[in-house]
Amino acid sequence: MKKTRYKRLTDLDDDVDTNRRHDFNSMCSALAGFLLLFAFVACMIFLTSVESIPSTYLLSTLVSKQNKTKQKKRPAFRDESQFLNCSALIKGDKNTIELYVNNGRMKLDKERLFDLPMDCASIRERVYGDMPPFRPLNRPIAFVRTVYNLYELQEALLSISFHPDNVFCYVMDSKSSDKLKSDMRTMGKCFDNVLVLEKEYSLNSGGHGQDPAHFDCLEQILPRRWHHAVIIQNFDLIIKSPQQLSDLSETLNYTSIMGFDFGFKYRYNSKADWTPRGLKLFKNETGVPSQILTKKLRVRKSLNEVIMSKVFVKSIFEKLNLKTIVKLFDDNDYYGVDEMLVQTLYENYLGLDGQMESNCIKNHDDSLSRMTHWDWSGPNGFDKDCHSKWKRHGICILGVEYLNELSKSQKVMANKVMSSFDFGTIICTREMMKTNQTSTTPDAKWLSSFPQFREMQMKANGTYNRDKFDC
Numbered sequence: 001m002k003k004t005r006y007k008r009l010t011d012l013d014d015d016v017d018t019n020r021r022h023d024f025n026s027m028c029s030a031l032a033g034f035l036l037l038f039a040f041v042a043c044m045i046f047l048t049s050v051e052s053i054p055s056t057y058l059l060s061t062l063v064s065k066q067n068k069t070k071q072k073k074r075p076a077f078r079d080e081s082q083f084l085n086c087s088a089l090i091k092g093d094k095n096t097i098e099l100y101v102n103n104g105r106m107k108l109d110k111e112r113l114f115d116l117p118m119d120c121a122s123i124r125e126r127v128y129g130d131m132p133p134f135r136p137l138n139r140p141i142a143f144v145r146t147v148y149n150l151y152e153l154q155e156a157l158l159s160i161s162f163h164p165d166n167v168f169c170y171v172m173d174s175k176s177s178d179k180l181k182s183d184m185r186t187m188g189k190c191f192d193n194v195l196v197l198e199k200e201y202s203l204n205s206g207g208h209g210q211d212p213a214h215f216d217c218l219e220q221i222l223p224r225r226w227h228h229a230v231i232i233q234n235f236d237l238i239i240k241s242p243q244q245l246s247d248l249s250e251t252l253n254y255t256s257i258m259g260f261d262f263g264f265k266y267r268y269n270s271k272a273d274w275t276p277r278g279l280k281l282f283k284n285e286t287g288v289p290s291q292i293l294t295k296k297l298r299v300r301k302s303l304n305e306v307i308m309s310k311v312f313v314k315s316i317f318e319k320l321n322l323k324t325i326v327k328l329f330d331d332n333d334y335y336g337v338d339e340m341l342v343q344t345l346y347e348n349y350l351g352l353d354g355q356m357e358s359n360c361i362k363n364h365d366d367s368l369s370r371m372t373h374w375d376w377s378g379p380n381g382f383d384k385d386c387h388s389k390w391k392r393h394g395i396c397i398l399g400v401e402y403l404n405e406l407s408k409s410q411k412v413m414a415n416k417v418m419s420s421f422d423f424g425t426i427i428c429t430r431e432m433m434k435t436n437q438t439s440t441t442p443d444a445k446w447l448s449s450f451p452q453f454r455e456m457q458m459k460a461n462g463t464y465n466r467d468k469f470d471c
Ligand SMILES: *[C@@H]1O[C@H](CO)[C@@H](O)[C@H](O)[C@H]1NC(C)=O
Pocket: 067, 068, 069
């Protein structure tokens, strides 16, 4: 299992396999659809002041194309509100979870969504209208996300981390629907701190296009004020609040967070010239020690999700020419290509600011970036070992059963949430932010399990010795 820990995700398939649930559960789903639909309207009409009823965000998002005139006739709305009792779900209350699940999870069905009002006032109202007032952040965060489906999901995910000091950069898959593209662009125009790149990339389940897309975004937002960038994909959920991430960034200082593992030989071209000179990696080789220029890079890997310090990102763009190395990793002959570039640049000493200086060739888990419930046995679909009983490509989908764990996890992100499986998880995570129920922020003591963090601490306290560093 150790080796498969970092087996890559294939986020980019369509939602076909989760939708298959409808086959054996279609009656239940249909019923649930109605119940939930009514529940939302009910919340709006009768229960807007009840603490456990989620935000206006939910209410305005989840109205489907059912006939509104029929809804009014339905009695007993009040009872149905308990289907999304976030405070109970976050506490892990078994009865509440059971009730919600047995009545069909809340799902976004792209065929049945009402068009959302897309004027800026409405968008802003949905994203942060009901959130507590913002306090300035010492260390704003950049969120760099590749997206390919469902605008409604992306808007909800934005609202989880939205803060006027943070920066959000999106790159879209060129195969995305016209609706996603136009809605994302409309949304981007409503916020100074949201960028939707003009250029679109062809993203696929092999991870192709991710590195070029993420680095394109990073370059675009470089002049802006942020201290760490969180690199994410379509289905990643952020589980720490903007304030917590700012605090975390302060503790991390210039450290970046990722795992340490060796790249698998079958995922990159091991025959290529991996010396920085061969890769034409340095913009200017004058002054770069030949030891660095001629030493083959060891290909390293962890996950696509990493946390990069601005210091490191800035140094990469200042000193390096990424064209060749990005192309080499993004090779169409290989699969799972998007979790090696950052790691290889960080873990081979190249004289970059903010990078690891010690050559740390051991393997280390990344216990901070991403929470994942791996389960490699069996096919996609039903899986008894997942708390949500549903799995995709070796990863349990985060249904509301995981909310309690999310609220206690030290991690920054979780993978994966799917709005076609359980949108309740996303809404209740937002509620978790809003009501300050997220887990504690990792402190320096906890972070010192990371070799890069220890290295930084030792440099700061004057005890660092490159040759003796024990990673
Ligand atoms: C809603 O129902 C009314 C009356 O049954 C009907 O006239 C109307 O066309 C329906 N609207 C939609 C959008 O289905």
